[in-house]
Amino acid sequence: MDDRILLDFAAAAQTDLGQLLNAAAHRVTGDVLARLRQGGHPDIRPAYLAVFGGLQPGGTRITVLAERAGVTRQAMSALVRDVEAVGYVTSGPDPADGRAVLVRLTPRGVTFCVDALAMSDSVTNDIVQALGDPRVDALRLALRDIGANPADPR
Amino acid sequence: MDDRILLDFAAAAQTDLGQLLNAAAHRVTGDVLARLRQGGHPDIRPAYLAVFGGLQPGGTRITVLAERAGVTRQAMSALVRDVEAVGYVTSGPDPADGRAVLVRLTPRGVTFCVDALAMSDSVTNDIVQALGDPRVDALRLALRDIGANPADPR
């Protein structure tokens, strides 16, 4: 049972892009969430952000929200129910389609979006402080290229 | 209900570090997982990697694995049970401590580790191909700084 491979494995983990990306993502999103919870939005959960990210002025259907978030309609339906229970959105009938539900921001939801933008800026600024502007710009570009590029030539 | 904030929100999402990081991380780890599944390890699940990442030659206790992975002993215990059921590790008594369980790689587990290193290299190479070596090096450094730095100055 020649398990010396484990030494290589542990060494590679230090420089593995997947792990580095996961760790950094976890830290950044965790920081933003923590600051939001501490700043007057204690009920917010990570998944809720997908709802706000898909909303557009005037109200948005659940199906559209689901598509934008990349989850099923069922999942988004439950998410909207929860976010509504916490008071950030309301849902009502779509006058243009009796089957559809339109999800809209409440005033408290507006406040949340303002605060979320501020907290995200704040965390980003901390990172800029630590790395410097050029490195953060380069980081953003690299991340966008990785996210966009198939990198998966079957 | 002044929800024009949603326009800002949607615009900010494009450059938000948290989202860029999450998208890139998802893509990279998803690619590695997909190639492993397609390359003779169809039963592997993302969480299993935490087991291999904590193993060291000669066998490792569940408590140690849990600490390294940053999860509870209960979670690691279940994980080891599952990975053992799929045939990548065995667990047996620790001769030095009657309470402890030593987890060891099976030959198939050794093969898996070799393949996992190869697949991770392969995905990394695709990224290097797309971005170029210097940008990937800079990316790694930036990610490490973000992961290491508290970025969270109370």
Added chain:
DNA sequence: CGTATATAGTCAAGCAAGTTGCCTAACTTT
């Protein structure tokens, strides 16, 4: 030596965030 305490592991229950399968109500097509 025996009792107290700490440690390794597991069982059970539950939460968070999803999935698939199925179903109803409403709209659209023919």
Added chain:
DNA sequence: AAAGTTAGGCAACTTGCTTGACTATATACG
């Protein structure tokens, strides 16, 4: 009007974790 499609939601399951309570073994102390 009948047939098909679409929006949404209910139920059950999956994955990956958590906390709480428990057993068995090991160690420390008087």
